[in-house]
Amino acid sequence: MTSTTLPQAGATRVVPTATLLAGGMAAGPLFGVVAAAQVLTRDGFDLSRQPLSLLSLGDHGWIQIANFVVSGLLALAGAAGLRRAVRGAAARTWGPALVAVFGVGMIVAGVLRADPSMGWPAGAPEGNPETMSWHSVGHGVGAMLAFGSLTIACLVFARRFQRLGAWGWALCSVLCALATVIVMAWPDQGSISIRMALGSVFILGWLTAVSARVRADLS
Secondary structure, three states, X not given: OOEEEEXXXXXXXXXXXXXXXHHHHHHHHHHHHHHHHHHHHOOOOOOOOOOXXXXXXXXXXXXXXXXXXXXXXXXXXXXXXXXHHOOOOOOOOHHHHHHHHHHHHHHHHHHOOOOOXXXXXXXXXXXXXXXXXXXXXXXXXXXXXXXXXXXXXXXXXXXXXXXXXXXXXXXXXXXXXXXXXXXXXXXXXXXXHHHHHHHHHHHHHHHHHHHHHHHHHOO
């Protein structure tokens, strides 16, 4: 079954499962392209020192805020599609739920901005701020939720693929989770912004690929 009927103000609206899964496919490319465009065009931004989260600050910070929020909403749509598509199969509960937590974490990270630091925006402290604001703490919590939940989702779906005999997809899922953990836990604070961006590539690329695989299985 690839669609469901949702009542809305006396009308009937059909949202196909394939459309929801397309949201999960689009979340990663959207976030990556918008973030990369800003890294290349916002004068003075240096990804080797400044994490992508700081793009939410400054005159054009609304672009990155919207990038976080829209990507999170697309991930939530993808989670709903995954829940329908894998119903009755392994990972039917925790897999989609973890993707949904990722979406919520992205939205929280977008709504709650990090504090100025690392010289961004202009006039900000060159290092980390001495104290963190409540919204900066909330931003960090949202980011950790997003990274952590999607990394675990990789392992949950790896088990599903293993049960289905899709060994290549199972191995890819495990490797994505392992690579994300390694780059995020590497003990070098000087490269944290690069490593966070690289970790995003791994897990968001995985979400795009798995959403596409599950969508293809509908036909």
